[in-house]
Amino acid sequence: MNPNTALFTGLVGLSGIHLTHDYIIKSITNRDYNIQEPADTVSIINTSLNEEENIKKSLSSIRNQDVIKQYPEKFELILVDSGSIDNTLHLAEPYVDKIII
DSSP states (O other), rough: OOHHHHHHHHHHHHHHHHHHHHHHHHHHHOOOOOOOOOSSSSEEEEEESOTTTTHHHHHHHHOHHHHHHHGGGGGEEEEEEEESSSSHHHHHTOSEEEEEO
C-alpha cells in the first residue's frame, strides 16, 4: 500500500471516530426528546455489599432519570443486599421501594 494512501485512510478513520463521538455526545446531551410511558411496571434491581461510600450516589442517579421522574408509579427500585455490615442499608432506605437481604 502506498504510504500516502495509508496516511489518508488513517486520517479518514480518525475523522470518522471523531464524528461518531460528536454524534453520541450530542445524542446524550440533547434533552429535546419525547419520553414514552412504560407499558408496565419496571423493576430496577441494584445489588450491594458494604457500599456506604457509593450507595446514595448510585441510587439517586437512578431516581433522577427523566423517565423515572416523569412516571414514578411505573418504576420500583429494589436493593438486593448481600449482608452489608456498614451503613449501606440505612443510607439506601430513602431511595428504594424494597430491600431484600
